[in-house]
Amino acid sequence: MTTSDPADGLPLPRRYAAIGALCLGTALIIIDGGVANIALPTIARELHIDRSSVVSVVTVYQLMLVMLLLPFAGLGERVGLKRLYQWGQLLFAVATLLCFFAKSLPFLLIVRGAQAIGAAAALSVSSALIRATYPTKQLGSGLGINSAIVSAGAALAPTLGGLILGIAPWPWVFASAVPFAIGSLILGRALPDTPPRDTPFDVIGAVMCAGMFGLVIGGLESGVHGDSPVVSVAIVLSGALLGVYFVRRQRRERDPILPIDLLAQPVLRLSVIGAYTAFIASMTLIISMPFRLQSEFGFSPVEMGLLMAPWPLTNIVVAPLSGWLSNKIPAGVLGGVGMAISIVALVLIAYLPPHPTHFDVIWRMALCGGGFGTFLPPNARLIIGSAPRERAAAAGGLVSTTRLLGQTTGATLVAALLAFGIGNGATPPLVAASLALVAGLCSLARLRPSIRMPPSDEVAESVATLKQSR
Template sequence: MTDGLPLPRRYLAIAALSLGNALIIIDGGVANIALPSIARDLHVDSSSVVSIVTIYQLMLVMLLLPFAGLGERIGLKRLYQTGQMVFTVATLLCFFAKSLPFLLIVRAAQAIGAAAALSVSSALIRSTYPARSLGSGLGINSAIVSASAALAPSLGGLILGIAPWPWVFASTIPFAIGSLALGRTLPNPRARDLPFDLPGAILCAAMFGLVIGGLESGVHGDSPVVSAAIVLAGAVLGVFFVRRERSESNPILPLDLLDRPVVALSAIGAYTAFIASMTLIISMPFRLQHEFGFTPPEMGILMAPWPLTNVVVAPLTGWLSNRIPAGLLGGIGMAISIVALVLIAFMPVHPSYFDIIWRMALCGSGFGTFLPPNARLIIGSAPRERAAAAGGMVSTIRLLGQTTGATLVAALLAVGIGTGMAPPLVAAGLAFVAGACSLARLRPSIRNPQREETQDVQPAAQVR
């Protein structure tokens, strides 16, 4: 009995998943570069047009875990392809957007499709690869995500130079066609005959929506009292939601997985690592421009080594995670990142291109060494029937960490220390927490649950 898909079907399924993930990441990123053009054409101010990005991120955070639970019940392949079709149709509707409200509705629809696909993509990766190669699969997926994120701004700028802004969104249609055409090769794990917890899904979406929405409201200058009240309402709802989920056998919020120390430590480490990386990525352009005097084109070049390094490092560390404990790899990765972040904080007064590029590359390689093995541990430690919940949790943690990082940078900027050495030093402290969580997983009492991963071999009959 073997697990994973047989060759050559496995390669076709990998191509389908890679194209699908690239589609969602690129389309989510190209919107940023198109915002000024959209504001001009739709006759709205810059502060209002930012909601095109905000509503997309908010809907993703709200829906990832509920959709992961739905995927377990209706089938991972079915939900993934349905999400892609919804995303593609919504993208085509961008051509008909003549007002900001309509475009926001379209972006919300895009986010619904993206959440459906992303919520089960990691579980499909787990069913595509043999257990012994899961780390390689997640490393390749991380490389695809990094490459897509790096490509998005350049692709968006190139298209805006020759075509109106709706074509920026349409640039991903070839990825959608390719992924949908290859979709028949995807694994199709047997759905679970369980009722879907609709009240739990609504509570989950409301909790994240209120907390993240309140934080975004405060960042964008709305009333602090109102923003705090929204966050507090979300927190209170969250307490009720968590208590309710404790009594569920298959909770929407995967508390059953977080009860495992190895998963809980991995989740905390991932959250702090994503906050750290986003803190540097968002604050660095301000420092490059305000403190060092670089132009926007120069800043793009100087920031590029981070994602480009990840394209190389992530598959390598994914492969290594099949052979070396994830706790050790994660500790090494965060140690590299801490050194790089401190070096970035204490850059020369007049840094050259090389001074910045090698530091950014070193920092990107550290996070690239930490994240794929960490994701492998979370997904591989979960029972196979809860793989979708584990994958949804990984994606939700990434988005929550990125949102928290953006909020943290806004706070540092508000108090006047967001353009100097404070952000990389704060990021170094967060990386230390992530590294400590990773090394803690090396304790035998915590490492033992990893054996479930190697014992969890899915019968071939269950993957159709």
């Protein structure tokens, strides 16, 4: 298989096979993360463990992802994006098969950790592979399709998990993702053969990066779940202190694992801040809304599922369209419009009628999902497309890490609101609207000529100058 010029994307029909591999890989990771939630009560019953302990099946997976995305992005630049992606898919498939031998929680957690390692390896380089697969003028469309796959996977996971549990033992819930891995591995032969960089990998920096995220997020999770406040604060502070030292150390590196060379660009920094606040806002609403629908309005669990579905279903349609438009319209404009729509929708959700009908909730959720779907793909395109090509993996890892950090922060925020007794009313959507306002302002600020992103060759030159100054 010949190597194509990454500047022009892959030739047809090879490009279609590569797109198929990337779509299946994305679906694999999203579905696997979602189906586990449905299986938790069954796992707790069959393994004879309490419900508070079984939640670790989900948290260990999420924590490992956040810890490993940036280190793996740096590793992918050294060993080759395609190779790391395929290794990740293979590890995930093997680890999933081991779920059938899980007869205890510790063994299941080890398996889930292995799954997370494989998922992190694939996810860390997927955005860079998308950039190398599509021609530059179609990059927004590619990222929009990827966002639609994420939304479709999130919408499908609960239904798929419930159907499997109805006819098969719980390990089959995890095995449902294996066909996606196999398909991605087969089609993955068509992925772009990006050459690896002949530079040393900062192993110590990778360990420090993982430790920083692990301690901070682990400490926050510990506090939310009722552990000793003193211990939780100590864990978070340890992670923060490690982070301060880590960032200082990264400033001396030519190719930092934490891409501070990219964050030095104001437009990229604003994009990351906007994405972070947008993901916190979306997760705040998604997690808190079921509590409100049930406790305040009296909807049944089945009704709640139907009322929440318009969000991802709208995203499936809007995200590809927004990605396509980002090839023609500045991301700052699309992002501002998207967040304006989301703010209006969030305020309308906060002030639902005392006795809302199904339609009252559905159209508001669809409007809100459409707003976020308009914002996120152009934002990701700006981050990934504006980075120097040799740092595309780092930019992609930054996008994925920002998403997971935002979602984790949103979940922690909802837990805190619930602890204070204000998590199942109008407060969460109003908090989410405030965060969406921050994201919208960050997006509009990128339109200012003084911080607008220069052409990619100027970016590469400025990054090189920054590295030489070190």
